Amino acid sequence: MADSEHSSSDDTNADSQEETNEGSKLEFSEDEETLIIRMYNLVGERWALIAGRIPGRTAEEIEKYWNTRHSTSE
Template sequence: MADSEFSSSDDTTVDSQEDTSEESKHEFSEDEETLIIRMFNLVGERWALIAGRIPGRTAEEIEKYWNSRYSTSQ
């Protein structure tokens, strides 16, 4: 009987929120982009140091973003 108290729509709401947060993780604001560029010019590829200046971002996210946007292998 306890199972009937939970509707399946709750599960889809959680799933759609996870999808939205996953998408927003990959989107960087203009301020974040500017900070990443400035920090990269100062410290180079020290992604953990750069990530420490941007709340909620990991070194891996920043490195992946940098490589996708500013990769010099053209």
């Protein structure tokens, strides 16, 4: 019984830690922002290709950044 309780708390801690890490990773430097914009203008929404040019970034992070900063709902 103690094992199942322990697993539940680990899952909760992992989820909150992941959200914290995700929030901080969405902070991009000016160089990264410039590169994302330039690459987007060249290749469009090919997030994996853009992420390949920015060490430590995933396609999902870059797409989320783009969608929050450059939404087309104008």
